[in-house]
Amino acid sequence: MxxxxxxxxxxxxxxxxxxxxxxxxxxxxxxxxxxxxxxxxxxxxxxxxxxxxxxxxxxxxxxxxxxxxxxxxxxxxxxxxxxxxxxxxxxxxxxxxxxxxxxxxxxxxxxxxxxxxxPIRPVLPGIDADAVHGVQTLDDGQSLIDTLESIPGRRAVVVGAGYIGVEMAEALINRGFQVTMINRGAEPMSTLDPDMGALIRKALQGMGVQVIGDTELTAVRTDAKGRVIAVVTADAEYPADIVILGIGVxxxxxxxxxxxxxxxxxxxxxxxxxxxxxxxxxxxxxxxxxxxxxxxxxxxxxxxxxxxxxxxxxxxxxxxGGDYAVFPGVVGTAVSKVCDLEVARTGLREHDARVAGLQFVAVTIESTSRSGYFPGAAPMTVKMLAERRTGRLLGVQIVGREGAGKRIDIAAVALTARLTVDEIVALDLGYAPPFSPVWDPVQVAARKAVTAVRRDATAGNRPQ
Amino acid sequence: MxxxxxxxxxxxxxxxxxxxxxxxxxxxxxxxxxxxxxxxxxxxxxxxxxxxxxxxxxxxxxxxxxxxxxxxxxxxxxxxxxxxxxxxxxxxxxxxxxxxxxxxxxxxxxxxxxxxxxPIRPVLPGIDADAVHGVQTLDDGQSLIDTLESIPGRRAVVVGAGYIGVEMAEALINRGFQVTMINRGAEPMSTLDPDMGALIRKALQGMGVQVIGDTELTAVRTDAKGRVIAVVTADAEYPADIVILGIGVxxxxxxxxxxxxxxxxxxxxxxxxxxxxxxxxxxxxxxxxxxxxxxxxxxxxxxxxxxxxxxxxxxxxxxxGGDYAVFPGVVGTAVSKVCDLEVARTGLREHDARVAGLQFVAVTIESTSRSGYFPGAAPMTVKMLAERRTGRLLGVQIVGREGAGKRIDIAAVALTARLTVDEIVALDLGYAPPFSPVWDPVQVAARKAVTAVRRDATAGNRPQ
Missing domain, CATH: 3.50.50.60 (FAD/NAD(P)-binding domain)
Structure with missing residues (x-):
């Protein structure tokens, strides 16, 4: 039947x-x-x-x-x-x-x-104006492109600085818009710790985006015909012809x-x-x-x-269909591109770890995507969190250039397998001068984390 | 003291x-x-x-x-x-x-x-001629470069088609040499299975290397002054001004x-x-x-x-120094670049698995480095071996272009953690259109391997 x-x-x-x-x-x-x-x-x-x-x-x-x-x-x-x-x-x-x-x-x-x-669309004056766009469905995308092509102005305000906000800021710069980005947090990309988010802010500023942190949208100002003219925050007003909502979903x-x-x-x-x-x-x-x-x-x-x-x-x-399969869960991996920066994260940020009741050490290192002497070797920052005492990996954040982003997969698999930072140091990862320094940047971070876990263990019971 | x-x-x-x-x-x-x-x-x-x-x-x-x-x-x-x-x-x-x-x-x-x-240097006539070079130390490198710059001829024979042989073939092409590569195996890169090695042969041929498989060096012919004039195999003789030995160490x-x-x-x-x-x-x-x-x-x-x-x-x-650290072992990861091809492997080849007494299923898939619609998405071939019955990952080989090689790290960590191909399918890897299709190529291979393991289990006890 x-x-x-x-x-x-x-x-x-x-x-x-x-x-x-x-x-x-x-x-x-x-x-x-x-x-x-x-x-x-x-x-x-x-x-x-x-x-x-x-x-x-x-x-x-x-x-x-x-x-x-x-x-x-x-x-x-x-x-x-x-x-x-x-x-x-x-x-x-x-x-x-x-x-x-x-x-x-x-x-x-x-x-x-x-x-x-x-898309989250706060109930605020002017929020329903035609030129206020979310970016969630292909219909949204088409509608946004139609607006971009029809409006005479070139001033865009992006509200929110998550992946979508940041990617949209870059897309609008590429289309010749002046872009202002308004963000509730101190730094863009709240999926990263603020010290790593600051690197993204600098990249956005470098491509000409005006980045306003620690502020919140209070209204969209429209003219008599209902056309967007500005975005209003508690402190200021930013002229705008179009508004993109990237404050999450x-x-x-x-x-x-x-x-x-x-x-x-x-x-x-x-x-x-x-x-x-x-x-x-x-x-x-x-x-x-x-x-x-x-x-x-x-x-x-x-x-x-x-x-x-x-x-x-x-x-x-x-x-x-009557077959068997399960979804075991996630470790929170995400990767994104902002201009020529590659941004990736997996596992817990400092804040997440605290909320979860985990105590940790956090280290940050600078390395390069390839052997330092190889053409195209680009700098890369890696932040790593490891649990106190056990040294279990808790999270990794990477900001770098070409070749940086997908390195997060090393950490994603390590998190899934509950590896310790010692075990990460010992991993047999792909090495050749065009691909990696002799210690992969993720392992450079793990080496520093091993030292930090040991130092922490001998330093007594200071919570972090 | x-x-x-x-x-x-x-x-x-x-x-x-x-x-x-x-x-x-x-x-x-x-x-x-x-x-x-x-x-x-x-x-x-x-x-x-x-x-x-x-x-x-x-x-x-x-x-x-x-x-x-x-x-x-x-x-x-x-x-x-x-x-x-x-x-x-x-x-x-x-x-x-x-x-x-x-x-x-x-x-x-x-x-x-x-x-x-x-470097392995078989005892053969002519092998000690000045223009026969190994490539192991910086002194070897300097001596090779001195020879390349001083000899008038432009014909090079590379003996061996492992990483060093292949990289040297490309280096010599870049220096304007005509390159012949002589290889004992049927296909280059015996660290890969021959079906994957064939992809490397095509790339080498594409950049103008003459690739001769299934043959072996029997002598280096020199003239009266001891200068190299040819490389001799059982079947043929190849004119040569310089010989690079890349037959391993x-x-x-x-x-x-x-x-x-x-x-x-x-x-x-x-x-x-x-x-x-x-x-x-x-x-x-x-x-x-x-x-x-x-x-x-x-x-x-x-x-x-x-x-x-x-x-x-x-x-x-x-x-x-009186401290404690251990080296747990390797999984056999290696990555290399041949022209614009990225070549990577980890774990066991079919031959290795058989020698180790492991029975396995092997699958090969084609995917792309980025979302298919994203500019720069390049084709990638992934071969995966999984143990019969348990589905445990045994090995991965990747041949592709930019972004292919370091994906081997996913498999390297998975091998270390003894993950099954089912667990690899469920991994939370970095996804965004500029970095990966929605299923990472390694996971596309794992999905096919899951099916193959199940099919094998229901097909009875046929050893493979």
């Missing part, structure tokens, strides 16, 4: 789940219905800043698989159709066609919630909340290791709408990233 | 040991005497091909620390002085000044053997053998985990003259690499 799975959301997690389920079950065994509010499926939201910046042709290039391709695999994909209610007891969802106005209920045997995340879980499904502190859905919503054997959730287990701190966190969403989808599809 | 350590060999292992020992013990506590046969200390032999190719100015740039710098730290460094005998029972060594003819004995409390490796352990110290199958010294020569509490050995434990196969291997030599030196210096 045929079953039906209903999937809410047609981006990475939802469509990866649909594809994997279809690999395992034929159309005769499993009917797959996907509701997607937007016009696109399976796209790389992470690519939007590069589309805006002109490095990538969008939106087509950002689409991994088109609606037609999904439909050809017997996936009943309903675009521009929003799910507006989940009836858990009745095993059905209510949908609403955004173009058509068509409404109805559809029953499910299995449900997948992959509703993603929504929150899990899009209003539907799930209304249906009484379990949410964590950040508002993300809580799942078991097989990505099933806790307490619900026939409901899965994945991607930017869930919380994931942070293997280093042992707590649940909301980490919206395409790479996790794809893994979740794969695991959900396996579960829906 | 002051102790004396005598160190035989002043390159990476020997001088790293001297430096680390000096950090731990003052000149009043520990006298450090180093004998070095050549003119240089602490240099990067790995950099020689780049010096020959003109990418790097040598030899000075390749020297990490000069004799004067070492001497300034109270290290009694005796250049151009060879140790010709070790008297283990008498705790003394006999030395011979190469320039001076000075001979003598010196006693030691502790001895460090860091005699490195010697063997541990330089004649001294150790004569002293009755324990050697392994490859002729390398056998040590304990603290790098002490087995059975000898006051003799350490490290660098290219020792065998190391291969953590994947569980057997001892000779792996001459600067990165290991530096680690060994560090550990030996700690031991000599």
């Amino acid at each position: 045929s079953e039906r799975v209903v999937i809410i959301g047609g981006d990475a997690a939802g469509m990866a789940a649909a594809s994997q389920a279809r690999r395992l079950k034929s159309a005769g065994e499993l009917e797959i219905v996907v509701f997607e509010r937007g016009h696109f499926t399976s796209y790389s939201a992470c690519g939007i800043p590069y589309w805006v910046g002109g490095d990538v042709d969008g939106p087509d290039a950002l689409i991994a698989r088109t609606p037609a391709e999904h439909r050809a695999r017997d996936i009943d994909l309903r675009l521009r159709t929003e799910v507006v209610e989940i009836d858990v007891a009745g095993r059905r969802v209510r949908f609403h066609g955004l173009g058509t106005g068509l409404e109805g209920w559809i029953g499910y045997d299995k449900l997948v919630i992959a509703t993603g995340a929504t 929150r899990p899009a879980t209003d539907l799930a909340r209304a249906a009484g499904l379990p949410l964590g502190e950040s508002g993300g859905l809580l799942t078991d290791l097989a990505m099933r919503v806790r307490g619900h054997e026939n409901i899965w959730a994945g991607g930017d709408c869930v919380e994931v287990l942070d293997l280093v701190s042992g707590s649940e966190r909301h980490i919206p990233l395409g790479t996790h969403a794809n893994k979740h989808g794969q695991i959900i599809g396996s579960g829906v | 002051s102790e004396r350590v005598v160190i035989i060999g002043g390159d990476a292992a020997g001088m790293a040991a001297a430096s680390q020992a000096r950090r731990l013990k003052s000149a009043g506590e520990l006298e450090i005497v180093v004998f070095e046969r050549g003119h240089f200390t602490s240099y990067s032999a790995c950099g020689i091909p780049y010096w020959v190719g003109g990418d790097v100015d040598g030899p000075d740039a390749l020297i990490a620390r000069t004799p004067a710098e070492h001497r300034a730290r109270d290290i009694d460094l005796r250049l151009r002085t060879e140790v010709v005998e070790i008297d283990v029972a008498g705790r003394r060594v006999r030395f011979h000044g190469l320039g001076t003819g000075l001979e003598g004995w010196i006693g030691y409390d502790k001895l460090v053997i860091a005699t490195g490796a010697t 063997r541990p330089a352990t004649d001294l150790a053998r004569a002293a009755g110290l324990p050697l392994g199958e490859s002729g390398g010294l056998l040590t304990d985990l603290a790098m002490r020569v087995r059975g000898h509490e006051n003799i350490w050995a490290g660098g290219d003259c020792v065998e190391v434990l291969d953590l994947v196969s569980g057997s001892e291997r000779h792996i001459p690499l600067g990165t290991h030599a530096n680690k060994h030196g560090q550990i030996i210096g700690s031991g000599v």
